[in-house]
Amino acid sequence: MPSLHTPTSPLTYTHTSNMTVVSNDPSLWPLINWNIVYSYWIVAAGAVVVYDWVLTLGQEIELIWRQRWSLMTVLYLVIRYIGLPYYVVYILRMSHMRCVRFF
Numbered sequence: 001m002p003s004l005h006t007p008t009s010p011l012t013y014t015h016t017s018n019m020t021v022v023s024n025d026p027s028l029w030p031l032i033n034w035n036i037v038y039s040y041w042i043v044a045a046g047a048v049v050v051y052d053w054v055l056t057l058g059q060e061i062e063l064i065w066r067q068r069w070s071l072m073t074v075l076y077l078v079i080r081y082i083g084l085p086y087y088v089v090y091i092l093r094m095s096h097m098r099c100v101r102f103f
Contacts, residue, residue: 042094046087 021063060080 042091047084049087 064076067073
């Protein structure tokens, strides 16, 4: 029975899909560090937006949602909430691209 991983050197192996996987390669460390910092930045930005929404929700309900709807009300709500689905799609797409690129 063939093994799933065929060792070719101490730091690499070939998977059954003929993809070479490199582990502990120092040339990848800056990229890994950049990805970690980028991920933290994305999470921090999302937390700031959610914090802002929580702080201003009471005023928004009082001043926007309870008034008579107009074009300005709709524009405000579109501008305020268009970023949320965009952010979710962006995060999902980026996480998928990272999985495909690294694995």
